[in-house]
Amino acid sequence: MSVAASVEVPGWNAPTSRARSVLRVGMRVGQVVLFLAAVFFIVAPLGWLIVLAFSRGFSFPSLVPTSFTLSWWHTVLASPGLLHSVVLSVTIAPVVLAVSMVICLPAAYAIGRYNFPGKRFVLLSVFSINAFPRISLYIAMIPMLFLLNLMGTVIGVVVVQLIGTILFMTWIPATGFAAIPEELVEAARDAGASKVQVFWRVLLPLCRPSIAVAAVLSFLAAFDEAQGTFIVGAPNYLTMPVRMYSLVLDYPVQFAAVFAVVLSIPSVVLLILVRKHLFAGTSAAMHLR
Amino acid sequence: MQGSELVLEQVTKSFSGAPAVDAVSLTVRPHEFLTLLGPSGSGKTTILRMVGGFLSPDTGRILIDGVDVSGVPVERRPTAMLFQQLSLWPHLNVSRNVSFGLELRHRPKQEIARRVHELLSVVGLAELGSRLPAQLSGGQQQRVALARALALEPRILLLDEPFSALDTKLRVELRTFVRSLQREVGTTTLLVTHDQEEALELSDRIVVMRDGHVEQVGSPTDIYETPATTFVAEFLGAMNFFTGAASGQQVRLAGDVAVPVDEGVLAAGDRLEMGVRPEDVVLDADAGLPARFTVEEVTSKGHFRALRLRCGALDLRAFVDKGVVVAPGDDVAVRFRKVHLFGSGGGGQVAPEAAAERPVAAPSAMAVRGASGTSGSGSRP
Ligand SMILES: Nc1ncnc2c1ncn2[C@@H]1O[C@H](COP(=O)(O)OP(=O)(O)OP(=O)(O)O)[C@@H](O)[C@H]1O
Ligand SMILES: [Mg+2]
Numbered sequence: 275m276s277v278a279a280s281v282e283v284p285g286w287n288a289p290t291s292r293a294r295s296v297l298r299v300g301m302r303v304g305q306v307v308l309f310l311a312a313v314f315f316i317v318a319p320l321g322w323l324i325v326l327a328f329s330r331g332f333s334f335p336s337l338v339p340t341s342f343t344l345s346w347w348h349t350v351l352a353s354p355g356l357l358h359s360v361v362l363s364v365t366i367a368p369v370v371l372a373v374s375m376v377i378c379l380p381a382a383y384a385i386g387r388y389n390f391p392g393k394r395f396v397l398l399s400v401f402s403i404n405a406f407p408r409i410s411l412y413i414a415m416i417p418m419l420f421l422l423n424l425m426g427t428v429i430g431v432v433v434v435q436l437i438g439t440i441l442f443m444t445w446i447p448a449t450g451f452a453a454i455p456e457e458l459v460e461a462a463r464d465a466g467a468s469k470v471q472v473f474w475r476v477l478l479p480l481c482r483p484s485i486a487v488a489a490v491l492s493f494l495a496a497f498d499e500a501q502g503t504f505i506v507g508a509p510n511y512l513t514m515p516v517r518m519y520s521l522v523l524d525y526p527v528q529f530a531a532v533f534a535v536v537l538s539i540p541s542v543v544l545l546i547l548v549r550k551h552l553f554a555g556t557s558a559a560m561h562l563r
Numbered sequence: 564m565q566g567s568e569l570v571l572e573q574v575t576k577s578f579s580g581a582p583a584v585d586a587v588s589l590t591v592r593p594h595e596f597l598t599l600l601g602p603s604g605s606g607k608t609t610i611l612r613m614v615g616g617f618l619s620p621d622t623g624r625i626l627i628d629g630v631d632v633s634g635v636p637v638e639r640r641p642t643a644m645l646f647q648q649l650s651l652w653p654h655l656n657v658s659r660n661v662s663f664g665l666e667l668r669h670r671p672k673q674e675i676a677r678r679v680h681e682l683l684s685v686v687g688l689a690e691l692g693s694r695l696p697a698q699l700s701g702g703q704q705q706r707v708a709l710a711r712a713l714a715l716e717p718r719i720l721l722l723d724e725p726f727s728a729l730d731t732k733l734r735v736e737l738r739t740f741v742r743s744l745q746r747e748v749g750t751t752t753l754l755v756t757h758d759q760e761e762a763l764e765l766s767d768r769i770v771v772m773r774d775g776h777v778e779q780v781g782s783p784t785d786i787y788e789t790p791a792t793t794f795v796a797e798f799l800g801a802m803n804f805f806t807g808a809a810s811g812q813q814v815r816l817a818g819d820v821a822v823p824v825d826e827g828v829l830a831a832g833d834r835l836e837m838g839v840r841p842e843d844v845v846l847d848a849d850a851g852l853p854a855r856f857t858v859e860e861v862t863s864k865g866h867f868r869a870l871r872l873r874c875g876a877l878d879l880r881a882f883v884d885k886g887v888v889v890a891p892g893d894d895v896a897v898r899f900r901k902v903h904l905f906g907s908g909g910g911g912q913v914a915p916e917a918a919a920e921r922p923v924a925a926p927s928a929m930a931v932r933g934a935s936g937t938s939g940s941g942s943r944p
Contacts, residue, residue, distance in 0.1 A: 455650070458650055458653075460637070461644070482654075
């Protein structure tokens, strides 16, 4: 930033060098605080979880486990039905994600790029899905699922998990589509692209970062969904989170810790897979305007 | 040489009732560089967008080489637009931005590569093909956008203030470049600007717009030397205006200053506006007006000096050579090298015995007392 010395702006004083160094120190402190917060709230609990999953036990005054064991892992991995749960979880969640994209992305496109009567109503209903306790929605859905013969079926589970993804898959890409400047579309049309070509070659690629974020959040929402899945899928279809909830009550905390670690693996893998899209996207998106 | 004729016939476009473009008729000749010049909101962009196909006129026709293009969608018009805002696709690198249109046309890969290299060389960016737009300066981005527009081999090039986001030096550089390129390729070009200097420098002809209608069309010289209305006179260059009344061979201004003008131009008693460009004010002790002016302010403008002069209620700006020695408080005699007369109200239409499009004044206007030789004419066409 260059400050022309001769220009007097009323009510604004150019920062003195002292003020500037205070500012610099302030920013430094802010960075450190942010970093510590990340460690305290994200890294530490995760680390603790991992430690817990390997600990035999520890007596009260000691903050770290007194001895370690792999026995929790043996128990969990050997428990009957675990494999079934894992297979269920890692197949259902991607299916839910795919269905969600097929349903929600066209809606997101319409919401982001066009004005149509009832747009506010659509937005409001999408939002209201997440505005009330989810469990009441599930309970309200039970009669309908019975009627459609979907209780206790995989399709029923997919439907119930879909609900938690709608807001992400609609709202985030819709903002992404809306943020694309009209000139970019017009320039493409000018260059000879039809409306369909504009969508595939300009709008969709530019919206990729938002879609990637929405996909990650939707996948995790589906993958971690337990309440509705239990209501609809039990006793045939117990996904990993459902199984974990029942274990938390019956077994020592370490047992759940093992489960939690196992449950995080797909999320971590997913994040690693899409990180290129997320970051490539943000840098392109930031330069849009 | 590819350059089409473009004709607008009585084109009108309104936004929610208010006309943005009002019955505009215009012919752009093949290979011509025509500029739409006018203040903000005068409808320039709207015209350009109608030609490009982004908007359709409410009434009237747009013809390219004699063919009505009303039903032709944007992507099939032989036009290419360079936008005011930087509008490269941020997810495609420079080469892909340029090749976009060619890829859509399924040209062979090698031909595309060759063309892209050629175009980027033309705009001086052959080395930067693999950069993303975000890694380029504003000027570079606009040059890529130009290459992208040229890649389409348009028959009409539409430029909407393409240089306005750039700093002065770059702006001058880029527009000179565009002009020489246009001369070479011969593409009919329609430029929108509100920068008079740009318009004067680049255009074969200028269309001065005001409130959605055409105020005057002509060559840069025409428009500068013979503005049709006070609006045009003020918009291009500076001009002093005085209200006066015709009286015989003179125009009588406030404070009884009488400026003699050529015979045959005026009907006695006409109210009119007299315009004098500051550079046409000459400090001249021998052949000046009867009134004397007091110098109020002298400002150096580098290669010339701007004076503010006063005589009673008359306020006069003058641009004089930097060698002229004057100081505030001096009394000077002035002479007008050339004056422009407009019907009162500044409309030009009220010109005495003049056609609607003509200024009240004869083209090179009236010579002023004792200087009839200097202005060369004073005869009406
Ligand atoms: N999409 C639109 N909706 C409503 N009004 C519009 C629209 N586009 C232009 N207008 C109006 O039409 C008039 C002409 O606008 P236009 O953009 O053509 O002006 P311009 O001469 O290009 O001005 P500038 O030099 O500021 O770009 C303005 O009054 C503007 O407010
Ligand atoms: Mg404009």
